Amino acid sequence: MHEAMPQTILIVEDHPLVAKFYRMALERAGGYTCIVTENAEEILAEVEQGRVALVLLDVALRGTQWERRPIDGVELARLLKQRAPGRLPILLATAHAMAGDRERLLAASGADAYLQKPIYDVQELLETVQRLIRG
Amino acid sequence: MESFIEEVKRYLGFTTQDMALLRQLGPRLEKHFPEMAERFYAQIPLHPNAFRVFTGGDIQMVRLKQTLQEWARGLFRGVYEEEYAAERYQIGYRHVRVGLEQKYVISAMGIVRAFLNERLLLEMPSGEESLPYSGALNKILDLDLNLMCESYMHATIQNLKKLNEQLEQANRELASASRTKDEFLSHISHELRTPLNSILGFAKMILDGMCESPAEEHELLQDVFSSAQHLLALVNDILDIRRIEEGRMTLRIENVDLRQVLDSTLPLVAMQAAEKGLRLINETAHVPLPIVWADEIRLRQVLLNLLSNAVKFTKEGSVTVRVQTPPEAPEGSGISSTRRIRLEIEDTGIGIPPEKRDAAFEAFVQFHQIDARRFRGAGLGLAISRRLIELMGGRIGLESATNGQGTLAWLLVPLAETVSSRRSLAAGPL
DSSP states (O other): OTTTSOOEEEEEOSOHHHHHHHHHIIIIIHOOEEEEOOOHHHHHHHHHTTOEEEEEEESOOSSOEETTEEOOHHHHHHHHHHHOSSOOOEEEEESOOSTTHHHHHHHHHOOSEEEESOOOOHHHHHHHHHHHHHO | OHHHHHHHHHHHTOOHHHHHHHHHHHHHHGGGHHHHHHHHHHTGGGSTTHHHHHTTOHHHHHHHHHHHHHHHHHHHTTOIIIIIHHTHHHHHHTTSOTTSHHHHHHHHHHHHHHHHHHHHHHHSOTTOOOOOOTTHHHHHHHHHHHHHHHHHHHHHHHHHHHHHHHHHHHHHHHHHHHHHHHHHHHHHHHHHHHHHHHHHHHHHHHHTTOOSSHHHHHHHHHHHHHHHHHHHHHHHHHHHHHHHHTTOOOOOOEEEEHHHHHHHHHHHHHHHHHHTTOEEEETTTTSOOOEEEEOHHHHHHHHHHHHHHHHHTOSSSEEEEEEEOOOOOOTTSOSOOOOEEEEEEEEOSSOOOGGGHHHHTSTTTHHHHHTGGGSOSOSOHHHHHHHHHHHTTOEEEEEEOTTSSSEEEEEEEEBHHHHHHHHHHHHOOO
């Protein structure tokens, strides 16, 4: 039964064109359903309902607020890991690409994997997402 | 006073008789003082500790010789017991610091005494003998060397301390500059990768045949194009600030129609403003605008920058453009004859606190200060704009908006006629 239902990926990305690219890539090449939002309440609601198979999360979120202060992807990842009812893989996708960023961001966020922008290889993105969802 | 003289007497072994002799001989000996001083200090290099002394430098030596002569002069005029002793502090202070002056005075007197011995023996009628002072010289020399060393060490330590403080300060500044540049680099790298993501991603999709229709392909190509334009703007900003920092920015300043500049710039932000539901109010529309003295392309860049900022930092409300021509300064009033037009761009946005306005014009500094990370772009626009407008002889600034909320950015641009009339004036009448 699960096989028949398309799995849902939550895209948290504040740049509309980048979000558009993720959505097209994941929906067309992977057959996933995508939700795009950078609203923290909406993100948490989706995750807490247990409908999300994976979160594709940007680090620098310019407009996202939580409890009336700005929250970035690192903090949000920790929050989502706490609130998710089951296993929730999180893929960090970020343009932070200076030396040491990968280790620092993975350790600080508790995310499962890290992709560095520019992300343009649809196949690589898809394989990473599939691998994380399989667990 | 009395105790000091007693102290000196004890130290040197002066007697009342000695004093009387000195006073009597004084006027005759006075002409020998410079020579005495020279001879005494000529011996210093022969002293085992001399190398320590001479690091003190020539100035210190000149001062020592002067002090010595002044002391001798005072002594022989018989004034040392009164005024001269009172001046000992100043004399000693000439070349040694607080705490050393008294020792120095004693030393100087001893030197006089030792050399007097030679002179007394030469000048006194035979039969009258003074006490032998042959042993005194080395003792005095040692004392002087010690004093000079102490003085030198004291000064050196002070200098070292100062140097150390300066080094620490420089170190802190360097660390901070390096951190700021690192942050800047990290920010720029981040900003460049975002449009690249769209450019490469959508191009790859088109190439891989992932589009469902030619219309969709066209739409993605539009996205690629606009992202590439954004990328170009970022790269241009980085090149501009580099050129400015290296002093290589050259402008082509000429007569420029401000109307044309405004009319060609406003449409560039009109769409952005409309997308955000902001009103773009052009109060200059029915006002005659002057010819300004500027680099047209760069002036447009500055204007576009201020307008884009206004739109970027305003969530709702409006962005208003207006001009004010300041009244001409009366002739001979001494006020600078450069007349400039004032352009204002006012928004109803988040505003910028007064204490952060200066930092907004600094390249590299602003990221942590105004939290530009939360907004897109290289964050160099205002820094570039300020340098450009200053190169044109204008000025730029930020104020609070008139309604108290939002930002008012102003620009002073020199008017063409003022500059040209001043030029012909400078050329002089024929």
